[in-house]
Amino acid sequence: MTIRLGGIIVGLGLTAVLLLWSLLPGVLNFALPEKPDYYAFQEENIAPEEGFSFEGPVGTWDVAQLQRGYQVYKEVCAACHSLKYVAFRNLEELAYTEAEVRAEAAAWTVPGINPETGETTTRPGLPTDQFPSPYQNDVAARAANNNAIPPDLSLMTKARKDGTNYVYSLMMGYVDPDPADQALSPEFETPEGLYFNEHFYNINIAMAPQLTPDRVSYSDGTEASVENMAADIAAFLTWTAEPSLVERKQTGWFVIGFLLFATFLAFLSYKQIWAGMKPKKK
Numbered sequence: 001m002t003i004r005l006g007g008i009i010v011g012l013g014l015t016a017v018l019l020l021w022s023l024l025p026g027v028l029n030f031a032l033p034e035k036p037d038y039y040a041f042q043e044e045n046i047a048p049e050e051g052f053s054f055e056g057p058v059g060t061w062d063v064a065q066l067q068r069g070y071q072v073y074k075e076v077c078a079a080c081h082s083l084k085y086v087a088f089r090n091l092e093e094l095a096y097t098e099a100e101v102r103a104e105a106a107a108w109t110v111p112g113i114n115p116e117t118g119e120t121t122t123r124p125g126l127p128t129d130q131f132p133s134p135y136q137n138d139v140a141a142r143a144a145n146n147n148a149i150p151p152d153l154s155l156m157t158k159a160r161k162d163g164t165n166y167v168y169s170l171m172m173g174y175v176d177p178d179p180a181d182q183a184l185s186p187e188f189e190t191p192e193g194l195y196f197n198e199h200f201y202n203i204n205i206a207m208a209p210q211l212t213p214d215r216v217s218y219s220d221g222t223e224a225s226v227e228n229m230a231a232d233i234a235a236f237l238t239w240t241a242e243p244s245l246v247e248r249k250q251t252g253w254f255v256i257g258f259l260l261f262a263t264f265l266a267f268l269s270y271k272q273i274w275a276g277m278k279p280k281k282k
């Protein structure tokens, strides 16, 4: 009897702890000060109209889009951002041949060492090199960018919530502040050297608007609109952050198929083993 009572008390206690725990975030929300009005400027992520080809359980890469995204990176973003976890040879996954990758790598300049003097120099890239940083070091990066460091973009879509759409949104976010929001905080203004971006967490970003219509010229006939370039670079940066994304989904389908097959086999062997054990009919 007492054991049962003890059990009930412990159970109630645990339930109470869980209940309080689940209410905690709500209580904290009340306790914390409200966000200032200028946060109204900040908007939720947006997505391209037709979405991305690699989304959903059976999505795959649109290799032509990834190639266009690479072109945007190379011709626009690489002026400030490195891609240090990606090597030139990885481009073979984007349907470039070995010779094309070799030529592509050689077109980039990477840091090197003079074999005779040991001094640092630069040399043409090799397929095994990673994409270099445009700056010697962080101090130089800050000096050129209003005291902000352009972050490495290799893992950017993983480092931000809803990363693919975030990169797309950030590229599209250089708009004029909404007058209704401006009315809420009339004293709000974008400081000198920063740029208003409604998708950046700090609202004012040290990166100038990068994509303007026809900033690059695509060879496959795709219109170089800001939307298209933004979607292409977002897709490309998703690939750099998770090159095995599509493979991972396909492996998942294979595993599910295999498990279904194994379940079927188990069912058959169950039938076999119990075949002679039918209960006698009365």
Ligand code: HEC
Residues within 6 Å of the ligand: 072, 073, 076, 077, 078, 079, 080, 081, 145, 148, 149, 150, 151, 156, 160, 167, 170, 200, 201, 204, 205, 206, 207, 208, 210, 211, 233
């Ligand atoms: C002229 C230099 C410059 C170029 C070119 C440039 N950026 Fe940036 N970028 C910056 C700087 C500086 C920051 C840091 C901004 C800050 O912290 O306020 C930044 C930050 C970012 C961020 C991180 C935002 C965050 O949430 O922290 C992303 C993503 C980004 N850039 C993407 C791009 C893409 C994509 C391109 C090419 C289309 C590009 N940038 C081209 C300078 C540049």
